[in-house]
Amino acid sequence: MxxxxxxxxxxxxxxxxxxxxxxxxxxxxxxxxxxxxxxxxxxxxxxxxxxxxxxxxxxxxxxxxxxxxxxxxxxxxxxxxxxxxxxxxxxxxxxxxxxxxxLRGPRLEKKLPHFLTVADVQKLLAAPDASAWAGSRDRALLETLYSAGLRVSELVGLDLADADLNDGVVVVRGKGKKERLALLGPAAVSAIQAWLPERAALLQRAGADSPAVFLNKDGGRLTARSVGRLLTGYLRLAGLDPRTSPHTLRHSFATHLLDAGADIRGVQELLGHKSLNTTQVYTHVTTQRLQDSYRKAHPRS
Known part of the structure; x- marks a missing residue:
């Protein structure tokens, strides 16, 4: 062979x-x-x-x-x-x-993940005009990305049957097609509920049928590339760091949870990380921020 x-x-x-x-x-x-x-x-x-x-x-x-x-x-x-x-x-x-x-591989520099502050996330989530169908969809998908800490592939793969809005949970298919439960906060649930009538009207206009939660203008499933493009527009509108990607909201989700004292193993489960080492990079972010604050504020630092 x-x-x-x-x-x-x-x-x-x-x-x-x-x-x-x-x-x-x-x-x-x-x-x-x-x-x-x-x-x-x-x-x-x-x-x-x-x-x-x-x-x-x-x-x-x-x-x-x-x-x-x-x-x-x-x-x-x-x-x-x-x-x-x-x-x-x-x-x-x-x-x-x-x-x-x-064989020995090259030593990799540890890059800390880029994330948004809580205030910047609030600015971003407020950027879509929810009075228009596209803005209603975009508000819902941005809220979902941040609230559940999803990968963009997981977001666009969501079907209506995966979501239980009464309990605020969604079934997510992550890497290796592994399923996990992700949580939706009240703001995300409210945004999705506001989007659903717009979604139904869009399908009727397009004469289409799709199980996907998030749709394009033709009634088909939204793609990961489309999510990246629309995010770029809202970053510009909100005056935020253009380096921000859909995955930045996942980084922000993890960093904000750990900042608020969440248990790292719980965060690992919510993110769908196989290894705790993958999740621990976010503890380096929070530790570095503590050290920066200490150096700025402590008289003998």
Whole structure:
């Protein structure tokens, strides 16, 4: 078996058995296709055999990525993909040992997530003109993003059947198609309830039928790209940081909860994080803010 054939099987395994999202499978495909392309060129062969997949070859691949001036984060992702592929090949009996385990990735700088202050979030949520159908929808979706701490893919994937507005909960399908319950505050519930009659009228005008909560002008499901575009407009309108993305509202949700004393494991569950380490980055944000305040205010700091 060539590693090109093994890659096709690995990608199928990710999608069907591991429930990886299409985006995750696409990333693995791109990363590993590049690694195999490098190997073929270096070995001057039409395909890569398991015996060719050595630590020495993979070390040369990582060095080449550095020479091509790839970002450290990209190199780390490529290396993680190669490690996962090696682990799979060992489980399948194609390799005896994973040659990627001996490789060290680049040291990544810890970037603290960008977030909005509570006052800035209030400005943003007030920006849509809720008297128009599009503004009513946009107010509801921004309130939902912030109130529930959703990923934008989770937001646009919401169906009416997923929402229980009486109890203020929604069923969310997150990474790896895992389901979790997310909470909606009174402001988000109220905004969605105001949007629903507009949504029904829109479907009637468009002669369309859709289970999605958030719709475009033609009655179809709103896309993640559309949410990004409309957010850009409201940021400009509210005079807020243009670096803000839909994911910033998720960062803001977590940071504000921890600032207010929420339990980190509860926040982890609400965010749908598999590992507590992923959630802990937000504790660094709140700690840094405390330190900044201390340095500014304490007479002996």
């Amino acid at each position: 060539t590693l090109e054939v093994a890659l096709a099987e690995f990608l199928t395994h990710l999608g069907l058995e591991r429930n990886a999202s299409d985006k995750t499978v696409k990333s693995y495909r791109e990363d590993l296709t590049q690694a195999l392309g490098f190997a073929r060129e270096r070995l001057k062969q039409g395909s890569v055999a398991p015996a060719d997949w050595t630590t020495r070859l993979l070390r040369a691949f990582v060095a080449w990525l550095h020479e091509q001036s790839y970002a450290k984060s990209t190199i780390a992702r490529r290396l993680a993909a190669v490690r996962s592929f090696g682990k799979y090949l060992c489980r399948q009996g194609v390799l005896q040992q994973n040659p990627a385990l001996a």
